[in-house]
Amino acid sequence: MRYWLMKTEPSVVGIDDVLAMPNQTVDWWGVRNYQARNFMRDQMKVGDGVLFYHSSCPQPGIAGIAEVAKLAYPDRTQFDPQSPYYDPKSTPENPRWVNVDVRVVRKIPLIPLDELRRHPELANMRVLQRGNRLSITPVDPAEWAFILRNLVK
Numbered sequence: 001m002r003y004w005l006m007k008t009e010p011s012v013v014g015i016d017d018v019l020a021m022p023n024q025t026v027d028w029w030g031v032r033n034y035q036a037r038n039f040m041r042d043q044m045k046v047g048d049g050v051l052f053y054h055s056s057c058p059q060p061g062i063a064g065i066a067e068v069a070k071l072a073y074p075d076r077t078q079f080d081p082q083s084p085y086y087d088p089k090s091t092p093e094n095p096r097w098v099n100v101d102v103r104v105v106r107k108i109p110l111i112p113l114d115e116l117r118r119h120p121e122l123a124n125m126r127v128l129q130r131g132n133r134l135s136i137t138p139v140d141p142a143e144w145a146f147i148l149r150n151l152v153k
Contacts, residue, residue: 001045001047001049002044002045002048002136002141003048003049003050003051003138003140003141003144004039004044004048004049004050004051004068004136004137004139005050005051005053005062005101005125005126005127005136005137005138005139006028006050006051006053006054006060006066006135006136007053007054007055007127007135007136008028008053008054008055009054009055009056009057009127010057011056011057012146013026013085013106014054014063015052015054015063016017016042016102016107017053018052018066018102019033019102019104019107021065022030023069023103024070024103024104025070025101025102025103025104026101026102027070027075027076027099027100027101027102028040028099028100028101028102029075029076029077029085029099029101030084030085030099031097031098031133031135031136032087032097033062034083035132035134036134036135036136037096037097039136039138040072040098040099040100040136040139041072041098041105043138044068044071044100045068045071046068046069046070046071047067047068048067048068049065049066049067049069049139049144050065050066050068050102051064051065051066051108051139051144051147052065052066052102052104053067053108053127055135057088059112059118060112060113061110061111061112061113061115061116062108062110062111062147063107063108063110064104064105064106064107064108065104065105065106065108065148065152066102066103066104066105067102067105068100068101068102068103069100069101069102070100070101071100072076072098072099072100073097073099073129074092074095074097074098074099075095075097078090078095078096078097079091079092079095083101084151085097089101090133092146094111107120108152108153109153111147111152112150113127113128115150115151116128116147119146119150119151121142121143121146122143122146122147124140124143125137125139125140126138130133
């Protein structure tokens with residue numbers, strides 16, 4: 001089992017939006033970074049743990065615990081010319097972009113970025129590294145355990 005931190009903008013799809021969806025599950029569309037795509041395509045498995053992270057908002061942080069609910073499949077937005085995620089080089093026969101489905105397990109009181117920074121046990125988390133802009137990053141099992149044991153209420 002692997003663990004991930006997956007960023008979303010709550011103004012686009014936040015944890016409350018997903019909790020209102022059927023099966024409390026969302027397809028994680030719109031990823032347009034090759035490394036993040038490769039994580040979804042090559043490494044994510046059903047049941048992997050996910051830290052559901054709100055970004056690009058006044059108070060960024062971990063908003064919930066989730067899990068990968070469906071393996072990678074072609075992201076529908078790459079084929080839609082009206083979508084900001086449209087990719088004219090991508091075809092149904094040769095898609096460039098994928099997404100996975102993510103199911104919210106539970107919403108938690110927000111763990112702000114500043115709180116994550118306060119703990120030396122989390123110092124190596126990619127989300128805390130200067131210049132990291134990836135929307136999907138692996139989380140070390142020890143970091144996952146520390147967050148669940150000490151920060152999740």
